[in-house]
Amino acid sequence: GAGVSQSPSNKVTEKGKDVELRCDPISGHTALYWYRQRLGQGLEFLIYFQGNSAPDKSGLPSDRFSAERTGESVSTLTIQRTQQEDSAVYLCAGVTTARYTFGSGTRLTVV
Amino acid sequence: DQQVKQNSPSLSVQEGRISILNCDYTNSMFDYFLWYKKYPAEGPTFLISISSIKDKNEDGRFTVFLNKSAKHLSLHIVPSQPGDSAVYFCAASGNSGGSNYKLTFGKGTLLTVNP
Numbered sequence: 001g002a003g004v005s006q007s008p009s010n011k012v013t014e015k016g017k018d019v020e021l022r023c024d025p026i027s028g029h030t031a032l033y034w035y036r037q038r039l040g041q042g043l044e045f046l047i048y049f050q051g052n053s054a055p056d057k058s059g060l061p062s063d064r065f066s067a068e069r070t071g072e073s074v075s076t077l078t079i080q081r082t083q084q085e086d087s088a089v090y091l092c093a094g095v096t097t098a099r100y101t102f103g104s105g106t107r108l109t110v111v
Numbered sequence: 112d113q114q115v116k117q118n119s120p121s122l123s124v125q126e127g128r129i130s131i132l133n134c135d136y137t138n139s140m141f142d143y144f145l146w147y148k149k150y151p152a153e154g155p156t157f158l159i160s161i162s163s164i165k166d167k168n169e170d171g172r173f174t175v176f177l178n179k180s181a182k183h184l185s186l187h188i189v190p191s192q193p194g195d196s197a198v199y200f201c202a203a204s205g206n207s208g209g210s211n212y213k214l215t216f217g218k219g220t221l222l223t224v225n226p
Binding site: 004031033035040041042043044045048056091093095099100101102103104105 | 113115117147152153154155156157160200202212213214215216217218219
């Protein structure tokens with residue numbers, strides 16, 4: 001497709017459940033970023049993938065968060081044992097020369 | 112500690128007038144700055160950027176000004192149009208020449224342009 005695709009667009013989950021968020025990047029975007037935006041906050045960096053290099057996981061808030069990406073393909077962000085503070089819009093972006101192309105995000109609500 | 116600050120959560124202007132959105136940063140290692148625009152239920156889209164070697168960059172109705180000594184940048188929209196109503200995010204990077212374009216974002220400013 002022409003843009004970055006994220007699924008699901010909305011997810012409501014019970015506290016303690018695991019969730020998996022998916023990002024389909026644009027072909028050719030070797031770098032992929034995950035950010036999240038909690039209510040009233042800016043975009044918060046989570047993790048960065050660049051080709052086959054080791055990912056930069058410095059933004060992951062806890063060990064309940066993990067992400068995978070194989071090569072330049074789909075990335076998945078997994079949150080285990082979700083907590084209410086995990087509620088946010090999770091955004092994925094493909095990057096070339098500092099120009100981010102964002103997906104529409106996944107709105108996660110933990111109840 | 113917020114390294115990129117947008118102190119005005121909202122701004123309202125009349126159609127045809129100038130909109131000025133402000134952004135301050137604290138990290139002197141930042142050398143590349145961007146503005147993104149976000150409509151509801153959509154991801155942010157790139158609007159305009161500026162490198163620290165410049166103090167102004169213009170693209171149509173949009174101009175970004177950078178004052179490095181004050182660690183301040185601003186986005187001017189002239190003339191403002193109702194379709195400009197959106198949340199505007201200021202972002203900064205400290206590695207414009209490298210391969211890791213990790214951006215630090217502000218909290219955003221909601222611009223409303225009234226007809």
